[in-house]
Amino acid sequence: MIRAFKRLFVDHPKEVGETYVEHAGVATRMGWKLARLSACAFIHAVMPGAHKTTVSTSIKRMADDMGYRAEIAREARMKDAGAFDPGL
Template identity: 75%
Template sequence: MLRTLNRLFADHPREVGETYLHHAAAASRFGLKLARLTACAFAHAMVPGVHKTTVSDEIKRMADDLGYRAQIARECRMRDAGAFDPGL
């Protein structure tokens, strides 16, 4: 039971070098941003003249941010595995 709880709540945040609360805050920010973008996309579907590039521009920014976070997570996993060499 403890291993399951650890796997569900602690393993992934630790993998990406965050605490549970920090990870929850970051994931919540992305979720709220996606909810707002959903509304913008539907508004654009109904009135094509509004939010012409809002959704695509923001998704590009989010992709850059997520790519950076993924790189940090890879480096953290490499360091934890003993394969991290900052000189590379």
């Protein structure tokens, strides 16, 4: 039970160098941003001249940010597994 709690609420935020609260804030901001972008995409579907690049530009930026965060998480997992190479 404690392991499941730790896996669900502690491990992943720790992998990306955040506390639970910090990670919740980042995830919440991304969720709201995606909701806004969804609205922009629907508006664009009805009026093609509106939000011509809003969604694609924002998604590309978010993908870059997520890729960076995924790399940090991968390195943390490697270090925890004892496979960390400090590049000496």
